[in-house]
Amino acid sequence: MSHTLHFYHMISKELEFAIRDIADFPKPGILFKDITPILKDAKLCTTVIDEFISQLNGIEIDVVAGIESRGFLFGLMLANRLKIPFVPIRKKGKLPFKTVEEPCELEYGSAILELHEDAITPGQRVLIHDDLLATGGTVSAATRLVQKLDGVVAAYAFVISLDFLNANVKLKKVTPNIISLVAYQ
Numbered sequence: 511m512s513h514t515l516h517f518y519h520m521i522s523k524e525l526e527f528a529i530r531d532i533a534d535f536p537k538p539g540i541l542f543k544d545i546t547p548i549l550k551d552a553k554l555c556t557t558v559i560d561e562f563i564s565q566l567n568g569i570e571i572d573v574v575a576g577i578e579s580r581g582f583l584f585g586l587m588l589a590n591r592l593k594i595p596f597v598p599i600r601k602k603g604k605l606p607f608k609t610v611e612e613p614c615e616l617e618y619g620s621a622i623l624e625l626h627e628d629a630i631t632p633g634q635r636v637l638i639h640d641d642l643l644a645t646g647g648t649v650s651a652a653t654r655l656v657q658k659l660d661g662v663v664a665a666y667a668f669v670i671s672l673d674f675l676n677a678n679v680k681l682k683k684v685t686p687n688i689i690s691l692v693a694y695q
C-alpha cells in the first residue's frame with residue numbers, strides 16, 4: 511500500500527471513530543451521522559481540509575460552493591485555504607440578493623435551494639461541498655444551480671458518503687472528481 515493510501519485509510523478510520531450515529535433523527539428510520547464531534551477537534555478539522563487539498567491535487571477549482579448548513583463549515587475552511595471564493599447555497603428565502611433557484615428531493619423531505627445570481631461567473635470551475643452525500647438529491651439541485659449560472663462543476667467533496675444509496679452513479683455523469691473521506695458501503 512502506498513504512503514498516500516495508507517494515510518487516507520488512517521484518516522478515514524479516525525473520522526469514522528469521531529462521527530456519532532444518532533438513531534431516528536430527525537425522523538424515525540434515519541441513522542443521522544453527526545459531525546459535531548469532528549468540529550470540536552481542531553486538529554481533526556485541519557486533517558479534513560488537508561485531505562481534501564491532497565485529493566484535489568491537479569484539479570483546477572475557482573470557487574467552492576457549500577450547501578446549507580453543514581456544508582458551510584468545511585466549505586469556507588477549504589475555500590479559504592485554497593485562497594478562492596466561497597459561495598453559500600441556501601434554502602429558499604435566506605439569501606438577500608437576487609437568486610436563481612432549483613427544487614430538490616431530500617432523503618427526508620423536499621426543499622428549494624437558491625444561489626446568488628452573481629455567485630459564479632460563466633466558465634468558473636466550481637467545487638460543490640456538503641458534509642454528507644446520501645441520495646444525491648441535494649447536490650444534484652446544487653449542480654443545476656451552478657450550471658444555470660454557466661459554471662462548470664469540476665469536483666464534489668464530502669466528508670461522508672452513504673455509498674449504498676448509489677448517488678455516485680449520477681454524480682459521475684457530471685465529473686469523475688468525487689471525494690469522500692468516509693464511505694459507508
Ligand code: AMP
Binds near residue numbers: 540543
Ligand atoms: P441527499 O440529498 O439525500 O444526498 O441528502 C444530503 C443532505 O441531507 C446533506 O445536506 C446531509 O447533511 C443531509 N443528510 C441526509 N442524510 C443524512 C444522514 N443520514 N445523516 C446526516 N445528514 C444527512
